Amino acid sequence: MKHPVGYNADARLRWTEWLPWVLAIVVFFALPDYLSMGARVLTYILFALSLDLILGYAGIITLGHAAFFGLGAYVTGMLSVKLGVTDPFLQLLASAVAAGVLGLVTGAVIMRTHGLTQLMLTLAVAAVCLEIANKATHLTGGADGLAGVVVAPIFGMFKFDLYGKTAYWWCLVILFAGWWLVRRMIHSPFGASLTGIRENRLRMEAIGAPVYARLVLVYTISAVMAGVAGALLTQTNQVVGLNVLGFEPSGELMVMLILGGVGRLYGAFVGPRVFWVAQDYLAKQFPEYWFFGIGLLLVIVVLFARGGVLGICDGLLAKFRSMRGGGTA
C-alpha cells in the first residue's frame, strides 16, 4: 500500500489500485441518496491529492492551499452568477487558469524560502485571499457568498440534477484524470527529482538540478488541481461561500491528508473520509468538543502512526504476511 516510486519501482497498475474506483461505482448504485455528499467527497479527494503532490512528494509545507481551492470555487461562482457563463468546461478551465496564475506568482516568491518562512507565506496568501473575498462584496457576495450558481448540462445532455447523479460522475471523471496525472508524475524522473528535493535540497542543488524551477512548476500544477477541485465544489453545491477560503479549510485539508497518510498517493483517498466519519461521530457524541477530538486523533496518528491509516494497514499487512510465512516455513 506504500506506493514505491523511483528508478527501480514497477510503475504498472496493481489490482488494489482499482479498488477506489470500483468502490466509487458501487457507491453510485448502492447509495443513490448520498450522491451529492459523495460528489463533495470526490472533490476533497482531488484537493487532498493536490496537496499530497507538493507536501508528500516535493516536501513543500503549506497551510494555505485553500487559497487555490477557494479561488477556483469563486471563479466558477462568479462566472455563472455575474457573467452568466454556465458551460461546465469553461468554468473548470477558468478556475484552473486563475488558480494556476496565482500558484505561479505566489510560488515564485514562496519557493525561494524554506521552513517556517515558507509556512507563514502560504498562510499569508490564504489570509489575503479570504480578506479579498470578504471585502469585495459586489463580486463575491461577501459573507453571504454567491447563491444560485447555474451549471449548464454537460455536452448539452447531462443536466446537474437534484440527486447529484451527474455531479457525482462529473467529479469522478475529473478526479480520475487528476489521479492519473499525479500518478504518472510521481513515477516519472520528474517525480523522483521532487522526492530528491524533499529528501535533500542541498544535494539536489549540488548535482545541478534546477530546484527552484521544479518547485515553482509543481506548486503551480498543484494549484491548478486545487482550483479545479474548488470549481467542482461550486458546481456540485451551486453555492460558494467564505468557508472555502483561509486557514481553516487549509488546516483541515492538512489534517485529512495526515490521517490518510502523506506521500502515499492513496492517503488522499482515505483521509477525507476518515476525517468526516470522525467528525460526524465526535460531533454527535461531544457536540462542543469535537474539534478537540480531531486534535487528539491527529496527535495520536502523528505520534504512533506516521503513515496515517494507510500506514497502519501496511503494518498489519506486513504482520499478517510474516505470520503466514512463519507458519508455513
Add this chain to the structure above:
Amino acid sequence: MSAVLQTVKLCKSFGALTVAADIDFTLEAGARHALIGPNGAGKTTFVNLLTGRLAPSSGSVALGGEDVTQLAQAQRVKRGLGRTFQINTLFGSMSVLDNVALGVAERRGTAGKWWRPANSYAEVRDEALELLASLGIADEAPRRVLDLPYGKQRLVEIAIALGLRPKVLLLDEPAAGVPKVESERILEALAQLPKDIAILIIEHDMDLVFRFAERITVLVQGEVLCHGAPDEIARDARVREVYLGESHD
C-alpha cells in the same frame, strides 16, 4: 594553460571573521591535489566558494578557463564541477540506486521528464548500477541509503558525485569518521578513478594525503600558507609549526 580550475584573490568573510583571504589557487588537469589545514581553516568554505554554494566577497573563480564567479551551482555542475560533502548529504529515505540515479538523470537531461516512468529509463539505471559496481557496493543498490553502514554511505556520497561525470572533483574529507580499514577501501576507490578527472581532496589523515596527493596546498586561517610537492610540504618548517601539537582524527 592546463589549469582546469583557478581562483584569483578569492575572499570571503562572515561578518568580522575572514575565512578566505586572497586565495590564489590553481588545479591542473588530471591533478591529484590535497588541501590541508587545521580545523576551521576555511577548507569547506573554499569548496563552497568553488561550487557557487557561497558567493565570494571578492575575487573570481574560473572553470576550464571560463569565469564562473557569477554562475549558479547548477551551471557549474554542467561545466563539469562535482563535489562530495564532509557530512553525509544523501537522499535519506531513497534507495542507494536512486541516490545515484538522480544525479545521472540530471546529467543526461532526463530528470525533468514527467510522462514515462523512471524505471523505463534503463540507461540511467544501468549507469548508476555500473557506478555502484565499480565502487564495490552494487549489492546495496535496493537498500535504503540510511540503512547502510557509515563507511558505505561515504562511498555512496562519492558515487553520487561520479554520476555527474565531473572533470573536476572536489572531495571534502571523503574518509571522515570512517574506521581505518574502510578508509583504505575509499582510498582504493579513489585511486582507481580515471586520470583525466582533476581531483582536489581535503583530508586530515596525513598518511592518506601523502599516499594520494601529488601536490599539496596548506590553508591556515583562510590564507594559503604554502603549496608544493608532498616532500616539500613535509619539510616545510612553517607547516610543522602549524601542525605541532595539533591533534587530528
